[in-house]
Amino acid sequence: MNDATGRALPGLVLLGALFASAAAWAADVGADVAPRITVGGRLISTLDLGRAYGQGRDDEDTADVDVADSSLLVRFDKRLFDQSVGGAVLGLEFPDPDADFADTVYYHHVFAFLWDRNYRIELGRTKLRNYLVEFPTLRDDDLLWFTETTNGLSNSNTEEYQQFGNHLAVDLFAPRQYLAGTFYLAQRTETEDDGSVKDGFDVNGGGVQFQRTVPAALKFSGRVRQAGVGWDVQRVDVDGGAWKNAFVAGGVVNLTLDPADHWEAMAQAIYDLGAGDEGLGTVRTRALARSVSVVGAVNFRKSTFQLLRWKAGLTGAYKRYTQEGDGEWSVVPTFQYRLGDGVAAVAQYRYTGRSADLVRAVGFDREHRVQVGLTFDFEAGFNDYIGERQSILNLEHGFVR
Amino acid sequence: MGDGVERRTFLKTGLAVAAGTAAAELATRAEAALPRTAPAARVASIAPRPLSPATTPDPGHQQPLPAGGRTVERPMHGLPEVVEPTGAPADDEVAYLTYDIDLQIARHTPVTGVEAHMLAFNGAVPGPTIRVMENDWVKVRFKNRTELMHTIHWHGLDVPYTMDGVPWVTQDPVRPGQTFVYRFQARPAGTRFYHCHFGTLLHMQSGMHGAFIVEKPDDPIRRRFPYTRDYTLILESWDLNFMRSELNAMLRRMKERMLLMKIGKLDAETQGVFKTHEQFERALESGYIPPYTTQRVAGEGRAGLDFNFFGINGKCYPDTEPLLIRRDEWIRIRLINAGQLEHYMHLHGHQFYIVAEDGNDLPEPVWQNTVRVSPGKTADIVVYGDNPGYWTFHDHDTRRVTNNGIYPGGMLTVLAYEDLDGPYVPRVALDE
Numbered sequence: 001m002n003d004a005t006g007r008a009l010p011g012l013v014l015l016g017a018l019f020a021s022a023a024a025w026a027a028d029v030g031a032d033v034a035p036r037i038t039v040g041g042r043l044i045s046t047l048d049l050g051r052a053y054g055q056g057r058d059d060e061d062t063a064d065v066d067v068a069d070s071s072l073l074v075r076f077d078k079r080l081f082d083q084s085v086g087g088a089v090l091g092l093e094f095p096d097p098d099a100d101f102a103d104t105v106y107y108h109h110v111f112a113f114l115w116d117r118n119y120r121i122e123l124g125r126t127k128l129r130n131y132l133v134e135f136p137t138l139r140d141d142d143l144l145w146f147t148e149t150t151n152g153l154s155n156s157n158t159e160e161y162q163q164f165g166n167h168l169a170v171d172l173f174a175p176r177q178y179l180a181g182t183f184y185l186a187q188r189t190e191t192e193d194d195g196s197v198k199d200g201f202d203v204n205g206g207g208v209q210f211q212r213t214v215p216a217a218l219k220f221s222g223r224v225r226q227a228g229v230g231w232d233v234q235r236v237d238v239d240g241g242a243w244k245n246a247f248v249a250g251g252v253v254n255l256t257l258d259p260a261d262h263w264e265a266m267a268q269a270i271y272d273l274g275a276g277d278e279g280l281g282t283v284r285t286r287a288l289a290r291s292v293s294v295v296g297a298v299n300f301r302k303s304t305f306q307l308l309r310w311k312a313g314l315t316g317a318y319k320r321y322t323q324e325g326d327g328e329w330s331v332v333p334t335f336q337y338r339l340g341d342g343v344a345a346v347a348q349y350r351y352t353g354r355s356a357d358l359v360r361a362v363g364f365d366r367e368h369r370v371q372v373g374l375t376f377d378f379e380a381g382f383n384d385y386i387g388e389r390q391s392i393l394n395l396e397h398g399f400v401r
Numbered sequence: 402m403g404d405g406v407e408r409r410t411f412l413k414t415g416l417a418v419a420a421g422t423a424a425a426e427l428a429t430r431a432e433a434a435l436p437r438t439a440p441a442a443r444v445a446s447i448a449p450r451p452l453s454p455a456t457t458p459d460p461g462h463q464q465p466l467p468a469g470g471r472t473v474e475r476p477m478h479g480l481p482e483v484v485e486p487t488g489a490p491a492d493d494e495v496a497y498l499t500y501d502i503d504l505q506i507a508r509h510t511p512v513t514g515v516e517a518h519m520l521a522f523n524g525a526v527p528g529p530t531i532r533v534m535e536n537d538w539v540k541v542r543f544k545n546r547t548e549l550m551h552t553i554h555w556h557g558l559d560v561p562y563t564m565d566g567v568p569w570v571t572q573d574p575v576r577p578g579q580t581f582v583y584r585f586q587a588r589p590a591g592t593r594f595y596h597c598h599f600g601t602l603l604h605m606q607s608g609m610h611g612a613f614i615v616e617k618p619d620d621p622i623r624r625r626f627p628y629t630r631d632y633t634l635i636l637e638s639w640d641l642n643f644m645r646s647e648l649n650a651m652l653r654r655m656k657e658r659m660l661l662m663k664i665g666k667l668d669a670e671t672q673g674v675f676k677t678h679e680q681f682e683r684a685l686e687s688g689y690i691p692p693y694t695t696q697r698v699a700g701e702g703r704a705g706l707d708f709n710f711f712g713i714n715g716k717c718y719p720d721t722e723p724l725l726i727r728r729d730e731w732i733r734i735r736l737i738n739a740g741q742l743e744h745y746m747h748l749h750g751h752q753f754y755i756v757a758e759d760g761n762d763l764p765e766p767v768w769q770n771t772v773r774v775s776p777g778k779t780a781d782i783v784v785y786g787d788n789p790g791y792w793t794f795h796d797h798d799t800r801r802v803t804n805n806g807i808y809p810g811g812m813l814t815v816l817a818y819e820d821l822d823g824p825y826v827p828r829v830a831l832d833e
Contacts, residue, residue, distance in 0.1 A: 217653045220660055259657040260666050305670050305690060306657055387645050392652045393518045397470030397506045400516045400645075 033078060035087065037382040041072040044139065046346065046373030052364035060364070066371070068096040069139040073109060077386050083401040084116035085386055089126070096141070099158040100195055108164045115389060117399045120171040128165045129184050129209060132228050133250040133268040136299040136313030137332050138348045138371060146295045146317035146330065149246040149270055150287035151188045152236040153204060156195035157283065165189055175395060182209040188234065193284075207232035209248075215390040220257050225264070227251035236288060238276035244288060246272040260303050267296040277323055280357045286321070293319035310337045321358070328354040342377040444623070448612055448633035448735075449714050452529035454498045459542070467524070468505045472546040476578035478662050486572060488563030489584035490538070497540040497584065500531055502553070505546045506648075509608065511710050512717040512804055517641045518648060519608035520547065520597070526715040527635045527739070528595070528611025535590040535615050541583040543575060548655050550574035553583060554598040555613065556777065557760045560585035568599045569674055575599075577659065590617040591760025592735040592779040594635070602706075602741070603647050606639055608715075610739035615760075622756045625766075626783040628731035632724055636774060636812060637712040638740035638801065708742060711801040711811035718802070718813035719829045724794065725819050726786040734782050738774040744801065744812060747771040748784065749792040751816070757781035771797060784816070791827050792816040808833055 050062040070093070077087035091109030095101060111124025130149040137143060141159045144150075154161040166187040173180050186205040190198045211228025219225055230248045235241060250268030274290035297315035301308055313334045320327040330352045336344045352367040359365040387394065394400060476482055507521035522528030533539055545551050552574055554566035564585045568574040575581040597609035612633045661667040670689045675681040685691070713721045726732050733756075736746060747770060754766035760779050772780050795802050795813035804810030809830055817827075 217649070218656070220657065257660060258664055258666070259660055260671075304688075305673075306654060307690065384646065385642050387649075391645075391649045392656075393506070393645065393649055397518055398508050400508055400518055 034383050035076040035078045036384050036386050038075040038077075038379065038384075039073070039382075040075075040377075040379040041070075042375060042377045043067070043070045044346070044373065044375045045070070046138070046348075046371040048369060048371050050367065050369040052368075053366040054364045055359055064097065066097065066373075067094050069141065070094045071108065079386060079401075080114075084114060086112070086114045088112045089124075093160070096157075096159055099160065100156055101158070106160050106164075108160060116401075117175060117389060117394075118173050120169075120173070120389075122167065122169045125164060125166045127163060128167060128186055128188065129169060129182055129207065129230070130162075130232055130248075131268070132209065132211060132230060132248055133226065133252060133266050133295075135266060135268075135295060135297045135315050136311070137315055137334055138336075138346055138375075142332060142348075142350065143295060143315065143317050143330055145286075145328075146293045146319050147268065149232045149248060149272060152234050152238075152244045152275060152284065152287045153188050153190040153201075154195075154287070155193055155282055155284040156189075156191045156197075158195070161189040161191065162287075173389075175390070175399070178212050178214050180209075180211055180213060182207075182211075182230075184208075186234075190237075191284075193282075195283075204236075205232065205234040215395065217390070217392050218395070220254065220259060223254050223257070225252040225254060226266075234275075236275045238278075238288060242275040244273065244275040246270055255298070259306065262301040262303070263298065264301070265296070265298045267294070269294045274323075280321060280324055280326060280361045282361070286358075286361070289321045290323050291319055291321050293317065307341075308338055310335070312336075324357050326354070326356045326358045328352060328358055336375070344375045344377075345373075346375055347372045444629060444631050446530075446532060446614075446631045446633075448530035448532070448614070448631075449527050449635065450523070450525060450529040452500050452502070452523070452531050455501045455542070459501060468546065469508060470506050471548070472505055473548055473577040474546065476576050477659060480576050480579060482578070483580045483582065484573075484575070485582040485584075486563045488561035489586075492540075495538040497538045498533060499540045499542065501542050501544075502528065503544040503546050504551060504609070507608075509715065510720075511639065511641075511712055511715065512720045512810065515641075515710070515717075515804070517639070517644060519644070520549075520551075520604055520648075521608050522611055526608035527637070528609070530612040530614065530633060531595075532612075532614040532616065533587045535588055535617050537587045537615075539583075539585055539587050542580055543583065544580040545575040545577060548577050548659070549600070549604075549651055550576060550655070551597045551599045551604060551609065552581070553595050555583070555585065555593065555595050557591065557593040557779070558585065558613065558615070559588055566595075566598050577655075587613075587615045589761065590615045590620075591757060591762070592633070592737060592781055593760050594737045594739060594779065596739060600651065603644065603651070606637065606740060607644050607648065610635060610637070610737075612735070612737055614735065622733070622762060622781070622783070626731045626733070626754065626756065626785075628733040628783055630725070630730070630732045631735070632732060633735045633737065634713050634814075635715075635737045635739050636744050636746075636796075637715065638708045638742045639710045639712065640706045640708045641710055643706050706741070708740075708801075709805050711740075711742075711796065711803070713812055713814055717804050718795075718810050719831065721814040723815045723817045725817055726784065727819050728786050728789055730786040732784050732786070734784065736772065736774050736780045736782070738776050738778055741776050742801065743776065743798075744774045745771055745797040746774060746780075746794060746812075747797040748782075748794045748816065750788045750790060751784055751792060753782045753784045755780060755782050786818065789818040789821045790823060791818070791821075791825075807831070 046066045048064050048066045052060045073091035075089045077085050080086050089109045089111055092105045093108040095106050109126050111122050111126045114121045131147055144159055144162055151162045167184050169184040171180050171182045184207055185203050187203045188205055190201040209230035214225045232246045234244045236244045248270045252266040255263035255265055270293045272291045275288050278285040280286050295317040297313055299313040301311040315332040318329045332350045334348045336346045338344045348371045350369045354365050502522050504522055506518055507524050508516050509519040509526045510516050519526050543553050552566040552568050562571050564583045565571045593613040595611055595613050597604035658667055669675050670684050673692055710717055752768055752770050754768055755772055756766045758780050772782055774780050793813055794816050801812045802809055
């Protein structure tokens with residue numbers, strides 16, 4: 001069994017178990033209430049051209065067609081007997097080319113949830129709460145090592161192990177104030193030194209977040225759209241077991257309150273106290289190193305007739321490994337021109353620079369990457385009899401179940 | 402040939418006349434067979450929340466009605482607070498009866514256990530009933546306290562065109578926080594109604610409708626059928642899921658438009674309103690995309706309406722109010738279809754006379770037990786209490802006698818004899 005098959009197997013087993021169990025559960029499921037079904041997805045396909053310069057080694061040029069991070073999601077919701085909502089999400093994603101299972105898909109969302117006006121509970125595999133702010137790069141993981149608290153339990157190149165994991169997350173809301181408090185227990189993917197997933201591992205982390213987040217429908221209601229802080233802790237395999245603590249703070253502001261020519265800015269800082277001092281030689285030791293990362297971006301959105309037509313963002317990121325005194329930085333201008341609703345032509349350039357030990361570990365001190373391509377995003381809803389917790393009506397005119 | 406044509410015409414006409422005469426005679430005989438009572442001195446009007454004329458000048462609603470949610474109390478960006486169009490006599494020229502109506506978003510319960518956000522005149526669905534005498538001068542001060550735009554159209558009334566309430570045709574829409582003053586003479590007499598004509602598909606079904614009854618001093622219908630109670634029933638059809646998603650979408654777009662207006666960027670294309678068709682064509686040439694093309698679909702992607710609740714005066718069975726009657730009593734029922742579907746209102750155990758359609762008296766009453774009420778139409782019927790019991794009165798397209806598909810529900814009420822001590826009394830049935 002190769003690595004790719006091995007990584008895909010847990011997802012397949014889980015899905016298989018779901019379908020197998022469906023027959024056993026059928027007797028309890030009536031056909032009287034069809035769920036709300038929401039299907040969403042994104043196909044992002046880019047031609048990537050890269051050049052990397054190394055200290056004392058040949059330059060390396062790369063060219064490939066990249067469909068990584070393309071995904072398909074299906075969400076099911078139903079009203080419960082007490083009028084709250086329960087449901088499930090199934091999602092699959094195409095991983096990066098350097099993932100351990102690059103030729104197959106990764107089930108990045110397999111979770112059940114409950115929500116009502118003041119809470120949401122998620123249980124299963126999904127996006128970990130190891131960040132606060134989303135930045136305007138083409139792909140979520142373009143600046144992964146700057147934007148997320150990294151996984152001190154994985155030594156794999158597979159970025160999905162940094163982003164996704166099993167968790168139990170409880171969000172408590174004060175809806176009218178747009179306040180949310182999050183408490184989570186996480187089971188991040190643990191790997192052996194060779195990057196293969198361990199046969200078994202337990203809940204190995206947790207954390208809390210507090211933030212004020214203005215819903216998208218009300219994004220122009222004030223300058224500050226998002227502000228929050230968080231603490232993430234991981235139980236890592238250092239010196240027989242140690243705690244790796246990280247603190248995150250960040251937010252988003254409207255620079256202009258202009259829906260036609262909209263400027264926004266966002267920033268986030270992660271202070272990772274790390275665990276142990278094992279240098280920067282591997283993926284895991286870099287994740288375990290004490291570090292400070294700061295990311296900032298400005299984004300411009302041009303709309304005509306209340307339709308977004310194009311947007312351009314500039315993201316800058318810096319990370320310093322404080323014990324080693326090394327650092328890396330990146331600058332990413334991004335451009336998207338919408339050809340239609342959900343269809344865009346995209347272009348992005350990314351420059352990454354590194355210093356000293358980090359160069360020795362990664363192999364290059366400067367990397368240039370140009371990406372041009374197309375994206376297709378969609379969301380379609382069926383049998384929508386539920387509505388959304390954060391709709392304008394529910395927030396400003398009283399909550400209606 | 403001429404003889405042949407004349408003969409065929411005569412035959413057709415003769416048959417038609419004979420058939421008409423027979424029907425009229427049948428109606429007359431049936432009517433004559435019913436006991437007659439002397440007209441009562443007073444008629445009890447039973448309609449959604451009768452609205453009394455205001456006695457104090459309050460054109461801007463300085464003392465707004467209580468609201469449960471976000472409201473806009475003043476127009477923004479320098480727009481006039483009160484709009485009083487020309488086209489009707491001034492206040493000192495005629496004696497106006499003044500009515501105050503505001504609009505807010507309210508939570509409404511069409512049936513116990515189901516709640517929805519609706520656009521509520523004076524805080525409730527349907528709007529209050531205005532009842533005046535024919536040729537009264539009426540002034541309605543309408544304040545829009547929502548973040549959406551609206552008008553009021555006086556359906557079936559012959560008002561000056563500047564008071565007809567059609568946005569972009571007879572007036573600019575009433576902006577958030579604005580008060581628009583409608584003035585007109587109430588004529589002709591009959592069962593009329595009012596409704597919003599802005600975003601009519603959504604706004605009208607979302608609650609923006611109410612009865613407007615214009616009475617005659619000596620109503621020939623009442624002389625002939627001396628009714629003592631006068632019921633008004635507004636028939637409604639709701640797609641609560643469409644209403645929820647589209648109201649949210651409209652609120653979001655309007656919030657952005659108000660910001661664009663504030664910074665001077667609200668243009669014709671963004672509003673989708675052009676001064677001329679030529680201007681519209683020029684906009685198309687320069688890249689404007691009309692909203693009815695592929696850029697947007699109403700209801701946030703929903704393809705069409707799927708009505709799932711049906712109401713009478715804002716309520717679905719079993720929350721509908723019963724129609725009360727006594728033995729040997731005439732009652733009048735005014736049916737107003739403020740929805741988008743056709744309804745076939747059938748009364749059990751009785752025949753009734755259809756006495757008016759579209760608010761206008763019929764030349765001769767029609768004796769039936771089912772009356773068709775199309776969207777926008779009104780129908781007046783009179784019923785005589787000659788068969789004591791409990792009798793359902795409902796749309797006989799029974800898809801509309803459901804709540805979310807479950808029968809019974811929806812557009813159903815009961816004609817109940819007050820003086821009955823019968824062996825069986827109605828239960829509250831929810832699931833058959």
